[in-house]
Amino acid sequence: MNFSKRVLNMQASPIRKLIPYAEKAKKAGKKVLHLNIGQPDIETPKAFFNYIENNKSEVVAYTHSAGLFELREAFSNYYNKHDIPFTPEEIIVTNGGSEAIIFALGAIADPGDEIIVIEPFYANYKGFAEMMNVKLVPVRALPETGYAVPAMEEFEKVVTNKTKGIIFSNPSNPTGAVYSEEELRRIVDFAKKYDLFIISDEVYREFTFDGTKHISTMRFEEYDRTIVVDSISKRYSACGARVGVFATKNKDLYNQVMKMAQSRLCPPMMAQLGTIGLLEMDDSYIDEVYKEYDKRRLAVYEELSKIEGAVFQKPKGAFYVSVKLPIDNSEEFVKWVLTEFSIDNTTVMVAPLTGFYATPNSGEQEIRIAYVLDSEKLKFATYILAEAVKAYNNR
Amino acid sequence: MNFSKRVLNMQASPIRKLIPYAEKAKKAGKKVLHLNIGQPDIETPKAFFNYIENNKSEVVAYTHSAGLFELREAFSNYYNKHDIPFTPEEIIVTNGGSEAIIFALGAIADPGDEIIVIEPFYANYKGFAEMMNVKLVPVRALPETGYAVPAMEEFEKVVTNKTKGIIFSNPSNPTGAVYSEEELRRIVDFAKKYDLFIISDEVYREFTFDGTKHISTMRFEEYDRTIVVDSISKRYSACGARVGVFATKNKDLYNQVMKMAQSRLCPPMMAQLGTIGLLEMDDSYIDEVYKEYDKRRLAVYEELSKIEGAVFQKPKGAFYVSVKLPIDNSEEFVKWVLTEFSIDNTTVMVAPLTGFYATPNSGEQEIRIAYVLDSEKLKFATYILAEAVKAYNNR
Numbered sequence: 001m002n003f004s005k006r007v008l009n010m011q012a013s014p015i016r017k018l019i020p021y022a023e024k025a026k027k028a029g030k031k032v033l034h035l036n037i038g039q040p041d042i043e044t045p046k047a048f049f050n051y052i053e054n055n056k057s058e059v060v061a062y063t064h065s066a067g068l069f070e071l072r073e074a075f076s077n078y079y080n081k082h083d084i085p086f087t088p089e090e091i092i093v094t095n096g097g098s099e100a101i102i103f104a105l106g107a108i109a110d111p112g113d114e115i116i117v118i119e120p121f122y123a124n125y126k127g128f129a130e131m132m133n134v135k136l137v138p139v140r141a142l143p144e145t146g147y148a149v150p151a152m153e154e155f156e157k158v159v160t161n162k163t164k165g166i167i168f169s170n171p172s173n174p175t176g177a178v179y180s181e182e183e184l185r186r187i188v189d190f191a192k193k194y195d196l197f198i199i200s201d202e203v204y205r206e207f208t209f210d211g212t213k214h215i216s217t218m219r220f221e222e223y224d225r226t227i228v229v230d231s232i233s234k235r236y237s238a239c240g241a242r243v244g245v246f247a248t249k250n251k252d253l254y255n256q257v258m259k260m261a262q263s264r265l266c267p268p269m270m271a272q273l274g275t276i277g278l279l280e281m282d283d284s285y286i287d288e289v290y291k292e293y294d295k296r297r298l299a300v301y302e303e304l305s306k307i308e309g310a311v312f313q314k315p316k317g318a319f320y321v322s323v324k325l326p327i328d329n330s331e332e333f334v335k336w337v338l339t340e341f342s343i344d345n346t347t348v349m350v351a352p353l354t355g356f357y358a359t360p361n362s363g364e365q366e367i368r369i370a371y372v373l374d375s376e377k378l379k380f381a382t383y384i385l386a387e388a389v390k391a392y393n394n395r
Numbered sequence: 396m397n398f399s400k401r402v403l404n405m406q407a408s409p410i411r412k413l414i415p416y417a418e419k420a421k422k423a424g425k426k427v428l429h430l431n432i433g434q435p436d437i438e439t440p441k442a443f444f445n446y447i448e449n450n451k452s453e454v455v456a457y458t459h460s461a462g463l464f465e466l467r468e469a470f471s472n473y474y475n476k477h478d479i480p481f482t483p484e485e486i487i488v489t490n491g492g493s494e495a496i497i498f499a500l501g502a503i504a505d506p507g508d509e510i511i512v513i514e515p516f517y518a519n520y521k522g523f524a525e526m527m528n529v530k531l532v533p534v535r536a537l538p539e540t541g542y543a544v545p546a547m548e549e550f551e552k553v554v555t556n557k558t559k560g561i562i563f564s565n566p567s568n569p570t571g572a573v574y575s576e577e578e579l580r581r582i583v584d585f586a587k588k589y590d591l592f593i594i595s596d597e598v599y600r601e602f603t604f605d606g607t608k609h610i611s612t613m614r615f616e617e618y619d620r621t622i623v624v625d626s627i628s629k630r631y632s633a634c635g636a637r638v639g640v641f642a643t644k645n646k647d648l649y650n651q652v653m654k655m656a657q658s659r660l661c662p663p664m665m666a667q668l669g670t671i672g673l674l675e676m677d678d679s680y681i682d683e684v685y686k687e688y689d690k691r692r693l694a695v696y697e698e699l700s701k702i703e704g705a706v707f708q709k710p711k712g713a714f715y716v717s718v719k720l721p722i723d724n725s726e727e728f729v730k731w732v733l734t735e736f737s738i739d740n741t742t743v744m745v746a747p748l749t750g751f752y753a754t755p756n757s758g759e760q761e762i763r764i765a766y767v768l769d770s771e772k773l774k775f776a777t778y779i780l781a782e783a784v785k786a787y788n789n790r
Contacts, residue, residue: 127658263522269635
């Protein structure tokens with residue numbers, strides 16, 4: 001049928017492709033606790049809907065290609081509160097963080113060019129890179145170090161004259177790692193040395209725990225090749241809104257990306273309005289959400305600690321934890337749990353980490369847990385997982 | 396600063412780049428009648444807002460990557476009414492028609508591959524093609540023929556072993572042409588001969604006049620390489636919603652495109668809800684809108700007919716008309732009108748057609764008028780244009 005190589009090379013969503021096994025379990029009458037996908041169960045603030053209701057216009061017209069100015073102002077205020085010095089003119093509102101990453105890759109890399117990525121990484125980076133014909137070159141973070149930024153020698157080993165940038169998420173999806181100022185400084189110094197762009201995906205900015213403070217890559221503002229990718233999806237439990245941000249202080253880069261933004265006309269207007277409502281809220285909502293995730297994190301951590309042979313560190317951020325389990329094949333394990341294992345007629349679905357690696361045959365002992373259920377359910381789900389590990393190894 | 400070649404090759408929006416001249420005119424106290432952009436002034440139906448209000452959920456969650464099933468069902472019903480046999484499983488809801496075109500190009504063409512396009516064409520095709528590193532190869536439609544589909548020899552001249560598809564809009568933006576069954580059959584036969592995909596952009600489906608009936612490329616359903624691109628933007632005056640459609644009966648192609656759709660997660664949820672409301676309306680709204688555009692079309696036609704030396708045919712569809720004027724440089728002309736010409740302190744802005752061509756130095760005598768103002772304003776605007784042509788040539 002000669003489709004393009006780029007689309008044939010794309011993998012099916014590693015998170016979504018196991019859904020048929022969960023459906024099978026449900027058909028067999030079992031309850032499935034879903035820890036596999038980063039879709040929070042938390043209510044979207046009413047401010048989202050109220051702002052739309054009170055500010056809708058008679059014609060749902062194109063907005064500015066960079067997004068409504070009022071929204072960019074609201075984002076700018078939000079960033080300034082977080083010591084990130086973006087003005088409205090340095091922000092482009094995008095169709096979710098997804099489009100911001102596509103724009104970033106498109107502007108800095110041509111087909112065949114390379115982007116260094118810290119792996120394991122947000123699985124969809126792969127899809128975006130294939131779509132834009134850019135090659136992701138991984139450097140490996142390890143469960144034993146809590147998935148800290150790898151030593152710079154690892155970066156030096158893979159950099160070539162085709163390398164155009166570095167991409168990572170901080171706080172990290174899927175690992176829950178939060179990078180220190182020192183780790184970020186090393187990345188920035190490396191980027192400076194080779195004139196690389198940095199794509200810093202900071203969508204979980206608010207979710208850092210145990211006194212860890214999130215540091216934006218914009219802390220190193222003097223380096224003018226930094227792109228911040230952002231999204232309201234997780235912060236405000238508004239994944240379906242599709243409002244993200246591409247931001248940079250680099251005026252030339254901004255102007256280049258605006259050409260892509262103009263060709264697709266504008267981001268969705270209703271969601272842009274709703275987001276103004278979200279950004280104008282005080283901090284009480286985010287404080288509550290933060291407490292809830294922290295409670296869940298501790299619940300998962302406590303139960304995971306009971307699994308003999310599990311390798312992980314207490315997650316410091318986002319709402320994920322990646323764990324190395326004493327299993328032989330994480331994808332087979334996840335399928336097996338869904339089809340063969342249950343306690344009180346309940347089973348659990350987690351994400352095998354294989355899809356979060358660019359290096360083939362990696363992550364075969366690792367899984368990701370998204371703590372998107374309340375802590376009682378989470379404890380039970382993690383207990384089921386712990387028992388499943390034993391049963392899987394004795395099967 | 397080494398940005399990517401693909402982004403450096405992208406042109407600034409040909410429609411938006413002249414806006415500074417319009418702003419200058421406004422600063423000088425002049426009124427500017429905007430016929431340059433396809434942003435209708437018509438009200439978006441209340442059904443859009445009402446459906447959102449009555450069906451919003453507590454969590455604005457990710458929807459299915461192909462869009463809400465209920466929405467795909469509503470689209471399917473709409474298509475069936477138009478004798479286009481798409482089922483919900485053959486539809487992917489996209490971020491406007493823009494994303495549908497990006498998906499289509501991405502799935503059928505690799506970097507360096509070629510897509511034949513009938514020119515002049517919707518200017519943003521160029522941006523999407525550059526972004527995906529695909530080469531647009533033009534065949535020329537002429538004002539003298541009402542921009543009819545060129546003779547097939549023209550297509551034969553440009554087809555190579557890198558040609559993967561043909562793209563066109565029908566009804567046509569920017570020309571207002573509507574293709575006959577015979578013209579479409581020729582395109583389909585040509586595609587069959589060379590195994591090419593067809594990207595049929597049908598966003599102006601409802602707007603065909605003088606008894607001309609729109610025929611979808613799906614009339615030739617037996618050819619399994621057809622992609623229909625659609626959008627609610629113009630039909631329901633909901634450009635800012637960003638709801639489009641990628642549809643195909645080709646199951647393999649659908650599955651390939653779904654991988655791209657999954658990586659960007661989903662289209663915007665609020666707009667998807669609103670669109671269900673739009674599609675469930677009866678035909679009275681669209682009938683009214685149709686009558687209004689027809690009235691405008693006739694008003695523009697009448698005034699244009701008074702311009703000596705203008706070459707055009709009565710437009711048959713969409714809400715545009717492209718005209719060859721007795722001028723030397725359409726871009727200079729548009730700038731000149733904005734800065735130097737007015738009647739009753741009012742001037743007019745149209746789009747030079749240069750940006751709608753892939754062939755360099757083309758469209759230098761042509762402009763596009765979007766009839767997106769009421770007919771009285773339109774008549775006056777077209778009168779200003781007619782007088783401006785004389786004054787420009789006598790300057």
